[in-house]
Amino acid sequence: MRTMTPKCKRHSSMILKSCKLHKFVLAYTRGANNSGAGGLGCEILKNLALSGFKDIHVIDMDTIDVSNLNRQFLFRASDVGKPKATVAASFVMSRVKDVTITPYYGAIQDKDQEYYMQFKLVICGLDSVEARRWINATLVDMVDIDNPESLKPLIDGGTEGFKGQSRVILPTLTSCYECSLDMLTPQTAVPLCTLATIPRQPAHCVEWASILEWPRVFEDKKLDNDDPEHVQWIYEQALHRAQEFNISGVTYSLTQGVIKNIIPAIASTNAIIAASCCNEALKIATGANPYLNNYMMYIGNEGVYTHTFEHEKKDDCPVCGNLATDFAVDPEWTLEEFIDRLKEQPEVQIKKPTLVTERRRLYYQGPPQLNEQTRPNLEKKMRDLVDNREEIAITDPGLPFSLRLNVIFS
Amino acid sequence: MLKIWSMKQQQQAASAAEGGQKKKKVTAAQLRAQKDLSELSLPPTIRMHMPDPEDILNFTLTIEPDEGMYKCGSFNFTFAINSNFPHEPPKVKCTQKIYHPNIDLDGNVCLNILREDWKPVLNLNAVIVGLQFLFLEPNPSDPLNKEAAEDLRLTRENFKRNVKNSMNGGYVKNVQFERVLK
Numbered sequence: 113m114r115t116m117t118p119k120c121k122r123h124s125s126m127i128l129k130s131c132k133l134h135k136f137v138l139a140y141t142r143g144a145n146n147s148g149a150g151g152l153g154c155e156i157l158k159n160l161a162l163s164g165f166k167d168i169h170v171i172d173m174d175t176i177d178v179s180n181l182n183r184q185f186l187f188r189a190s191d192v193g194k195p196k197a198t199v200a201a202s203f204v205m206s207r208v209k210d211v212t213i214t215p216y217y218g219a220i221q222d223k224d225q226e227y228y229m230q231f232k233l234v235i236c237g238l239d240s241v242e243a244r245r246w247i248n249a250t251l252v253d254m255v256d257i258d259n260p261e262s263l264k265p266l267i268d269g270g271t272e273g274f275k276g277q278s279r280v281i282l283p284t285l286t287s288c289y290e291c292s293l294d295m296l297t298p299q300t301a302v303p304l305c306t307l308a309t310i311p312r313q314p315a316h317c318v319e320w321a322s323i324l325e326w327p328r329v330f331e332d333k334k335l336d337n338d339d340p341e342h343v344q345w346i347y348e349q350a351l352h353r354a355q356e357f358n359i360s361g362v363t364y365s366l367t368q369g370v371i372k373n374i375i376p377a378i379a380s381t382n383a384i385i386a387a388s389c390c391n392e393a394l395k396i397a398t399g400a401n402p403y404l405n406n407y408m409m410y411i412g413n414e415g416v417y418t419h420t421f422e423h424e425k426k427d428d429c430p431v432c433g434n435l436a437t438d439f440a441v442d443p444e445w446t447l448e449e450f451i452d453r454l455k456e457q458p459e460v461q462i463k464k465p466t467l468v469t470e471r472r473r474l475y476y477q478g479p480p481q482l483n484e485q486t487r488p489n490l491e492k493k494m495r496d497l498v499d500n501r502e503e504i505a506i507t508d509p510g511l512p513f514s515l516r517l518n519v520i521f522s
Numbered sequence: 523m524l525k526i527w528s529m530k531q532q533q534q535a536a537s538a539a540e541g542g543q544k545k546k547k548v549t550a551a552q553l554r555a556q557k558d559l560s561e562l563s564l565p566p567t568i569r570m571h572m573p574d575p576e577d578i579l580n581f582t583l584t585i586e587p588d589e590g591m592y593k594c595g596s597f598n599f600t601f602a603i604n605s606n607f608p609h610e611p612p613k614v615k616c617t618q619k620i621y622h623p624n625i626d627l628d629g630n631v632c633l634n635i636l637r638e639d640w641k642p643v644l645n646l647n648a649v650i651v652g653l654q655f656l657f658l659e660p661n662p663s664d665p666l667n668k669e670a671a672e673d674l675r676l677t678r679e680n681f682k683r684n685v686k687n688s689m690n691g692g693y694v695k696n697v698q699f700e701r702v703l704k
């Protein structure tokens with residue numbers, strides 16, 4: 113320990129004053145003893161503020177539910193119904209001196225790259241794979257080789273019962289979220305025919321009601337998991353079905369848990385993972401000590417066991433494995449000529465490419481409908497199809513995944 | 523120090539704006555759908571159609587089996603791919619009311635790779651092949667339409683007759699089916 117501590121502390125708070133730090137909380141927390149990221153979020157925000165981070169933005173799209181109060185300790189009974197982000201921000205600011213917390217009540221996807229560019233670090237306690245993929249892809253995309261500040265380390269925490277994990281991603285430098293997507297254990301799903309014919313568990317009855325019965329009865333109305341009337345309807349159908357099959361245990365809160373896919377969370381697991389995430393944030397922000405490389409799992413459901421390993425960067429990762437490279441294009445080329453040049457590139461094996469930009473499809477090899485529709489583009493000039501610096505994404509049977517090129521008009 | 527750093531940032535932002543602002547990127551889900559779609563190898567018995575050609579994530583598929591009990595029928599399915607593809611499987615529904623052990627009267631399909639056995643490494647081709655297989659080998663042990671499954675299990679000949687009847691728009695056990703003959 114030596115006398116490092118005070119020196120390091122002073123050093124860190126000095127730097128931290130100049131950094132904006134950012135974290136996300138996205139919560140879906142209903143039912144007794146269930147908590148998603150909301151619990152993780154409360155812990156992370158508190159830890160960051162107490163660690164000396166001075167400027168924190170918090171994003172959360174959820175409002176406070178009465179069932180959150182047992183462990184989301186920043187909220188009080190009088191806060192029920194208010195946005196989590198706003199209440200959490202003002203509570204922590206009232207308790208911790210000199211910290212500015214800016215709440216945003218909404219989705220992380222509402223914000224653009226310019227917004228994320230202002231931060232030093234991003235910490236996530238998100239509740240879905242989809243949201244994680246989005247923020248990961250956004251941060252990877254923001255990396256600009258000419259601007260070191262554009263690289264925003266991403267710290268991601270997650271818990272599930274007594275298990276949890278924290279992870280450090282240096283976009284484009286180390287393995288990203290998408291690199292290891294295939295390794296995620298998929299949600300265990302029960303075959304549809306089991307739900308339809310031989311339900312054995314109370315959850316099967318709830319799934320039957322929400323997946324099969326709701327769309328049958330309310331053809332075009334989407335089931336809203338947050339609408340108490342909808343949940344009540346599902347609950348009643350599930351209960352009825354459970355009685356038919358002599359299954360016990362269908363309750364309103366079980367119904368909520370199943371349709372919202374709530375994984376039971378434990379407050380102390382959240383505390384452990386949040387602590388790990390915040391320590392990594394502190395180390396990265398200050399450079400005080402080496403940080404996590406790059407994945408730590410905490411397994412508390414069978415004794416206690418932690419393991420740290422390095423997720424490997426995947427060469428053909430669709431997000432970070434194929435960063436767009438500049439490609440000189442004569443604006444007078446036709447698309448066909450452009451494709452011919454691509455095929456001449458020795459380093460990539462392109463034979464039958466399909467090409468798109470974010471706003472239009474340039475050429476599709478198949479299916480026939482899209483091929484016919486895009487075929488006329490082959491004759492068109494590049495300048496009429498794409499803008500200078502626009503990105504073209506290419507897939508091809510010869511490519512493991514895809515290739516991205518930035519068009520540079522010459 | 524802080525000032526210099528933020529000035530540097532502003533300068534860089536300005537030069538970035540000059541070079542034309544950064545264009546939006548195609549998402550990983552879209553790219554993957556693009557790859558799967560453009561590399562589909564559909565047999566002549568299967569056609570695909572996009573009602574809105576601008577939207578490759580929603581399309582219909584028509585299967586016209588050239589053998590088996592469902593020969594001569596023309597079966598339509600909707601495919602909906604969401605932004606979490608391929609982490610999540612596409613949502614597939616039959617748009618007609620048909621008599622099939624693994625497809626219920628509302629068009630839900632019981633195919634393992636559409637649900638419990640879905641993996642991101644599987645592609646749309648695998649799903650389409652799987653769907654076609656359901657018409658060649660209806661499977662009575664994964665029943666979604668219990669009556670049809672029982673029918674198939676008990677007497678294959680009777681089931682065959684009922685399939686034929688249903689495809690013609692006839693009744694099977696007081697339920698009228700949609701005429702799906704091509």
Ligand SMILES: [Zn+2]
Nearest residue numbers: 288291429432
């Ligand atoms: Zn990656």
